Amino acid sequence: MGIASMIFWIIAGIALWVATDFLLGRKQHLANAKKYAFPDRYSDLEIFAKGPELFEDLFSEITNARQHIHILFYIVKDDKLSHEFVSLLKEKAREGVEVRLLVDWIGSNLKRKTIQSLKAAGVEFAYTHIPKPPFLFYSSQVRNHRKITVIDGHVGYLGGFNIGDEYNDHDPKLSPWRDYHLKITGEGTLDLQKEFLRDWHCASKVNLLQNKAYFPPLPKGTIRQQFVPTEGDSLESLIVTLISESRESIIIGTPYFIPSKKVFDQLNAAIARGVSVTVLVPYKSDHILVKEASYRYLRSLLKDGAEVYQYSKGFYHAKVMMIDDNICDIGTANFDKRSMFLNYELNCLVYDPFFIKKVKHILTEDMLDSHKASLADFRAGNLFLSFKETAARTISFFL
Missing domain, CATH: 3.30.870.10 (Endonuclease Chain A)
Known part of the structure; x- marks a missing residue:
């Protein structure tokens, strides 16, 4: 067996092990995940x-x-x-x-x-x-x-x-x-x-x-x-429920905007029924490929009429979602697949109008310190950037 063939089979073996490990590990994870919620x-x-x-x-x-x-x-x-x-x-x-x-x-x-x-x-x-x-x-x-x-x-x-x-x-x-x-x-x-x-x-x-x-x-x-609390199993359904209940506005602040298909479909459905959707993300990145992984989603939202802001005063790491000024979700979970399907997270749903108004004021301040994005901001300008976006899409589950 030649060296090239040997390298191929080693890589193929590692890939098979990783895929099998992940699929069986995920099955065990979901079987053992505890579903519970605290009362109001x-x-x-x-x-x-x-x-x-x-x-x-x-x-x-x-x-x-x-x-x-x-x-x-x-x-x-x-x-x-x-x-x-x-x-x-x-x-x-x-x-x-x-x-x-x-x-x-x-x-x-x-x-x-x-x-x-x-x-x-x-x-x-x-x-x-x-x-x-x-x-x-x-x-x-x-x-x-x-x-x-x-x-x-x-x-x-x-x-x-x-x-x-x-x-x-x-x-x-x-x-x-x-x-x-x-x-x-x-x-x-x-x-x-x-x-x-x-x-x-x-x-x-x-x-x-x-x-x-x-x-x-x-x-x-x-x-x-x-x-x-969520254990990589129920955050997606919580977000889907909150978005589906929106009637007027949705504001999302997150350092990593990499939603699941179900969540993204709900956002598109919200826009289609006239809901105003605003997304606040950082201009700078603290991890490799997370910005590029978000581009396809942000482009799509902009085309459909959503507003996207890129925080430019420093680095934006907040995790917040506001629905109709009636519900505010603040916690540890990012708006990404890792938080939805892998991480143990804990979020706080707030229903008080005065506190929500305070959070909205902070969000407004952060948008004033941001660049209002256009489609041109998320277009790949060269072959290298296109490659990075493709790579980011491939491994978006783990970013």
């Missing part, structure tokens, strides 16, 4: 769109913690902000506060030495979604993309920010970083605590869900909201 709650919500303001508030609440701190992030970098974050957690653990830190195995950049120092200080640490056989490739693609913080069972956070210098406006290419993150007080914090402890149980095999110490009595807030 009344909470008080505050929204942060700037990293420095969020981290000042978050770190202050952590500093004031007296009983327990539960934190899940997809990414914790190894940089200045991360070192400050880690030092604060160790300090609280040494004071006798229970501290649990859960991070995604692929997303996190924590060094082994840092993890050892956390454990030595008394912080309980665990990785979530460690790839494992028999479906190594598929399990490496399924990630916990949630960002949850619960402090003393009273104060919670959820949204798009992770822990790293770029999120705190210290990246020369992407700053300022624009994102939306919620601070939750009131009875909705109960559900954030449950979701964290479910993920903690899955990762650490320690079940704390029955411990009443983590669920103090909580007052009702003023804003009706509902947390919706």
